[in-house]
Amino acid sequence: MELAQLGRWPGIEGRVALVTGASRGIGRATAQALALQGAAVVGTATTEPGAAAISERLGAVSPDARGLVLDVADPESIQALFATLSESKTPPTILVNNAGITRDNLFARMKPDEWDRVLATNLSSLYWVCKAAIRGMMRARWGRIVNIASVVGLTGNPGQVNYAAAKSGMIGFGKSLAKEVASRNITVNTVAPGFIETDMTREMSESQQEALKGQIPSRSLGAPQDVAAAVVYLASDAARYVTGETLNVNGGLLMS
Numbered sequence: 064m065e066l067a068q069l070g071r072w073p074g075i076e077g078r079v080a081l082v083t084g085a086s087r088g089i090g091r092a093t094a095q096a097l098a099l100q101g102a103a104v105v106g107t108a109t110t111e112p113g114a115a116a117i118s119e120r121l122g123a124v125s126p127d128a129r130g131l132v133l134d135v136a137d138p139e140s141i142q143a144l145f146a147t148l149s150e151s152k153t154p155p156t157i158l159v160n161n162a163g164i165t166r167d168n169l170f171a172r173m174k175p176d177e178w179d180r181v182l183a184t185n186l187s188s189l190y191w192v193c194k195a196a197i198r199g200m201m202r203a204r205w206g207r208i209v210n211i212a213s214v215v216g217l218t219g220n221p222g223q224v225n226y227a228a229a230k231s232g233m234i235g236f237g238k239s240l241a242k243e244v245a246s247r248n249i250t251v252n253t254v255a256p257g258f259i260e261t262d263m264t265r266e267m268s269e270s271q272q273e274a275l276k277g278q279i280p281s282r283s284l285g286a287p288q289d290v291a292a293a294v295v296y297l298a299s300d301a302a303r304y305v306t307g308e309t310l311n312v313n314g315g316l317l318m319s
């Protein structure tokens with residue numbers, strides 16, 4: 064599916080959208096999709112060259128788009144990013160918390176750093192980024208927060224107690240925040256991708272990938288664009304009455 068074929072969804076054009084981890088994979092496709100919808104997208108990478116590449120890529124779609132550096136595991140980096148955004152008077156009213164990592168290991172062997180790093184990047188980051196963004200959304204009396212969790216947060220997975228705990232935590236975080244801010248016209252939803260073809264899944268061997276496909280009713284891995292399309296829907300006014308929801312994008316791997 065070409066993202067340009069999605070057509071325009073209501074309510075996104077002219078909004079400022081922040082997409083964390085927009086240099087690769089799902090975040091890259093999501094940033095592109097929101098820029099094609101007419102949002103002024105701020106996409107982040109962990110490095111200056113990564114941010115420059117985002118500026119170049121998104122700049123071809125939207126003159127207001129740009130790439131900035133962010134480490135979501137570092138509260139100071141988050142504060143610095145929002146200071147930059149407030150200097151240019153562009154607080155985001157669409158926020159996609161996409162940045163994430165895995166550090167897989169069986170529980171008996173899992174090192175404290177593997178636990179801490181995964182929880183800080185995937186879960187604690189939501190506390191800091193949403194806290195920095197929510198005030199601007201409240202002032203605008205409109206906001207969309209979309210958190211990218213994982214099917215693993217719903218099913219568990221051996222070797223991923225850290226990742227599954229973080230992704231599960233994101234779902235509880237999203238439901239609770241959704242209840243707090245619904246009256247302000249701010250929705251908070253979660254997208255739970257199954258297995259999507261990105262650098263994250265390319266780490267699997269070919270035989271692992273084939274075995275995985277056998278378990279997926281659609282018999283294929285998803286594309287980053289499949290997740291981006293779900294985010295576009297949730298960010299739009301078409302989803303104004305949908306909040307606290309978890310949307311599975313998984314080819315039928317798990318249905319809830």
Ligand SMILES: NC(=O)c1ccc[n+]([C@@H]2O[C@H](COP(=O)([O-])OP(=O)(O)OC[C@H]3O[C@@H](n4cnc5c(N)ncnc54)[C@H](OP(=O)(O)O)[C@@H]3O)[C@@H](O)[C@H]2O)c1
Nearest residue numbers: 084086087088089109134135162163213256258259261263
């Ligand atoms: N791929 C899947 O099958 C799958 C399935 C379910 C859920 N997910 C979730 O979807 C999200 C995106 O996954 P992906 O597969 O697209 O991953 P990916 O291709 O590995 O890309 C990860 C992105 O996150 C950024 N990132 C990593 N650590 C960061 C940090 N500390 N601060 C800020 N940004 C950071 C990376 O930036 P740099 O390029 O600068 O490193 C990159 O843009 C993740 O939350 C992941 O858990 C993925």
